[in-house]
Amino acid sequence: QKEVEQxxxxxxxxxxxxxxxxxxxxxxxxxxxxWYRQYSRKGPELLMYTYSSGNKEDGRFTAQVDKxxxxxxxxxxxxxxxxxxxxxxxxxxxxxxxxxxxxRGTSLIVHP
Amino acid sequence: xxxxxxxxxxxxxxxxxxxxxxxxxxxxxxxxYWYQQDPGMGLRLIYYSASEGTTDKGEVPNGYNVSRLNKRxxxxxLESAAPSQTSVYFCASSLGRRRDTQYFGPGTxxxxx
Numbered sequence: 094q095k096e097v098e099q100x101x102x103x104x105x106x107x108x109x110x111x112x113x114x115x116x117x118x119x120x121x122x123x124x125x126x127x128w129y130r131q132y133s134r135k136g137p138e139l140l141m142y143t144y145s146s147g148n149k150e151d152g153r154f155t156a157q158v159d160k161x162x163x164x165x166x167x168x169x170x171x172x173x174x175x176x177x178x179x180x181x182x183x184x185x186x187x188x189x190x191x192x193x194x195x196x197r198g199t200s201l202i203v204h205p
Numbered sequence: 206x207x208x209x210x211x212x213x214x215x216x217x218x219x220x221x222x223x224x225x226x227x228x229x230x231x232x233x234x235x236x237x238y239w240y241q242q243d244p245g246m247g248l249r250l251i252y253y254s255a256s257e258g259t260t261d262k263g264e265v266p267n268g269y270n271v272s273r274l275n276k277r278x279x280x281x282x283l284e285s286a287a288p289s290q291t292s293v294y295f296c297a298s299s300l301g302r303r304r305d306t307q308y309f310g311p312g313t314x315x316x317x318x
Binding site: 099101125127134135136137138139142181185191192193195196197198 | 253305307310
């Protein structure tokens with residue numbers, strides 16, 4: 094079992110829908126949780142960053158961490174065709190290596 | 206500020222040929238990384254350099270070597286390319302601290318025939 098599991102999709106939704114992207118993990122030491130967005134033929138770019146549990150909101154994006162369930166989510170409200178991309182979750186631990194462990198990424202398609 | 210730059214953007218090699226992928230960052234970051242990305246496989250760490258003068262193996266180092274030339278530059282070398290190394294290669298950099306985020310380059314698309 095990989096440390097970080099993420100459904101590769103693709104997830105296809107109509108414009109305006111609320112999108113929920115998720116990752117599960119097995120390492121209880123993970124404390125830092127990140128979401129990267131990767132457009133086709135581009136490098137990943139950081140979208141959201143959260144520490145420990147709770148929610149963080151940035152515009153149409155909300156990142157949620159549930160450490161008791163070892164489950165993180167990224168919600169996108171009022172999704173737009175420009176949100177079509179691959180979303181990768183990443184996480185790292187308080188101790189040990191600071192290098193993040195990435196999920197495989199979920200491909201999101203928002204159609205007009 | 207260019208961020209992280211990579212050269213070349215595309216490359217086609219024949220089996221057994223060698224080549225070096227170049228990466229440079231202008232953000233004064235301490236740490237640099239090389240990742241491999243295949244469809245549905247996410248990002249796999251090949252090698253990283255925590256600071257100038259140090260390099261360490263990642264998840265998939267076999268068939269690769271790296272050089273941290275200076276603080277700005279981190280190169281990845283394929284000594285004898287194999288078709289299994291057909292992939293997209295991303296370089297990234299970060300400050301190298303605990304609450305760290307990585308900045309990625311645009312990638313190099315490599316095909317080995």
